[in-house]
Amino acid sequence: MGPFEQIAIDYLIDATRTLDEAASHFASAWETGECVTAEELSRAAVAQHLRDWWQQVMNQIDADEAVDIVTAIMESRRAAEAYLINASQLSYGELFTQAMAQARRQAARQFLDSTRHLAEALTGPTSAGRSVLATSASGGERRV
Secondary structure, eight states: OOHHHHHHHHHHHHHHHHHHHHHHHHHHHHHHTOOOOHHHHHHHHHHHHHHHHHHHHHHHHHSTTOOOHHHHHHHHHHHHHHHHHHSOOOOSSOHHHHHHHHHHHHHHHHHHHHHHHHHHHHHSOOGGGOOOEEEOTTSOEEEO
């Protein structure tokens, strides 16, 4: 396993951990009758969709007709870009439906932001050979 595969796995783990933490909080809040805020729900929804984007990368690497990490990331980036271009901007329907659509768009943008740094590192040198920062699922940054 190369360093870029490990980075992709780290992003997948980070998004999964964020989602698991949110799910645990929801379960606890449900049992105790606590309120769950819109921010907490949004964080969970974005983490779920972000995890799905990273899972798509890993599925391509682990498939019977596996592709290399560069191809997996670039194909998933194209899919995320196509999703953002083709996703209809909801201005109708229930508020919750609109919020979930926004979470899907936000996750796609976050995936593209994270993978932009990886794509640059995978497809060519960065300016002056410096490392670049990539944003993790939880919002932290790491050097690539």
